[in-house]
Amino acid sequence: MSEYCIELNGITKKFGSFTAVNDVNLKLESGKIYGIVGPNGAGKSTTMALIMGSLFPTSGDGTVFGHPLASPEALKVLGYSPEFTSFYSDMKCYEYLWYMGCLSGLSSEESAKRTNELLDQFELRAHKDRKVAKFSTGMKKKVSLAQAMIHHPKVLLLDEPTANLDPTSRQEILDTVRRMVQDEHLTVLISSHVLTELETVISHVLMIDHGRLILNAPIAEAQEMFKQGILWVDTDDNEKLILGLSGKYKTEAVEGEGVRITTKEMDALKKDVVSLVYSNGMQLNKLSEEVLSLDSLYKQMMEGEKNGSDTEKDASENAGA
Ligand SMILES: Nc1ncnc2c1ncn2[C@@H]1O[C@H](COP(=O)(O)OP(=O)(O)OP(=O)(O)O)[C@@H](O)[C@H]1O
Ligand SMILES: [Mg+2]
Numbered sequence: 001m002s003e004y005c006i007e008l009n010g011i012t013k014k015f016g017s018f019t020a021v022n023d024v025n026l027k028l029e030s031g032k033i034y035g036i037v038g039p040n041g042a043g044k045s046t047t048m049a050l051i052m053g054s055l056f057p058t059s060g061d062g063t064v065f066g067h068p069l070a071s072p073e074a075l076k077v078l079g080y081s082p083e084f085t086s087f088y089s090d091m092k093c094y095e096y097l098w099y100m101g102c103l104s105g106l107s108s109e110e111s112a113k114r115t116n117e118l119l120d121q122f123e124l125r126a127h128k129d130r131k132v133a134k135f136s137t138g139m140k141k142k143v144s145l146a147q148a149m150i151h152h153p154k155v156l157l158l159d160e161p162t163a164n165l166d167p168t169s170r171q172e173i174l175d176t177v178r179r180m181v182q183d184e185h186l187t188v189l190i191s192s193h194v195l196t197e198l199e200t201v202i203s204h205v206l207m208i209d210h211g212r213l214i215l216n217a218p219i220a221e222a223q224e225m226f227k228q229g230i231l232w233v234d235t236d237d238n239e240k241l242i243l244g245l246s247g248k249y250k251t252e253a254v255e256g257e258g259v260r261i262t263t264k265e266m267d268a269l270k271k272d273v274v275s276l277v278y279s280n281g282m283q284l285n286k287l288s289e290e291v292l293s294l295d296s297l298y299k300q301m302m303e304g305e306k307n308g309s310d311t312e313k314d315a316s317e318n319a320g321a
Helices: 044-052 072-077 093-103 108-121 137-149 167-184 219-225 238-245 266-279 294-307 310-318
Strands: 006-015 018-028 033-037 059-064 078-081 155-159 187-191 204-209 212-218 230-235 250-254 258-262 284-289
Touching (some): 044 078, 044 187, 078 137, 108 137, 137 167, 238 258, 266 284
Parallel strands (some): 033 204
Antiparallel strands (some): 006 018
């Protein structure tokens, strides 16, 4: 049995002559939450569909807990909440979940028991006899998540589970995901466009663009890797500070905040700032390092893709771990 729960080996998906997923190598470890980010059309949903076995690769292959993609053994341990879920127009919430349970191989009794558990877990009990097709977007997303969980999967694939939701509903969905991971030791692959909110949930970031995996790294490592090094400094004489640092560092005075200094040599910068402050007898009011958000990381990566810069090269070397 593989030590990874999911492995993709050089997987490629073409639609005609168009390559939607391009030679992706990926290994996902159990019990972690992976965020998959990338612009529209990058290949996120296609990658998930390939893992789910609902699309067949043009070339390459993969496994789920050592079982080939699309095999019954693989399907049994995967739960999938697609980007767009279509609900049978006449089915009520309880009926839908029970039916999906039966489709996933549970007996009628097992499915009824599990449906009842999930109705409580997702706070859908009061709505169990209402038609899902008439539910609000947020409630539909909850039903879709509950459906993905019905057969106690080990891996959850959540394709934009928070899309088109208000901030409260988004938080509720993410809190539910977090709880499920803790309680059931799940591995989750979650895609989203709202990068800053993923940051609070995921342990790893996968970045995909034009079908290629351009980054695969623990979130802290990714942030470290692309840290431009931003130091905020405020003194009683910021003009003198800027003058003292000019030529060596990129500085910018920001009204009410102090001076924003950008560098890749953070330790050297800190030493320079401190010695400048000390030798000029300045008063230091603020010295703080900025933590890069996933959003700025993403923007840097995409800029790198456009410009073909070193950032892209570094990232590619680190992708596909
Ligand atoms: N069945 C299909 N036939 C032809 N092209 C397809 C098909 N499915 C996806 N594509 C194309 O493959 C590319 C990747 O699509 P995919 O849905 O995986 O992107 P995505 O990253 O999920 O985008 P989004 O953020 O908009 O959901 C897109 O250019 C899309 O048009
Ligand atoms: Mg998509």
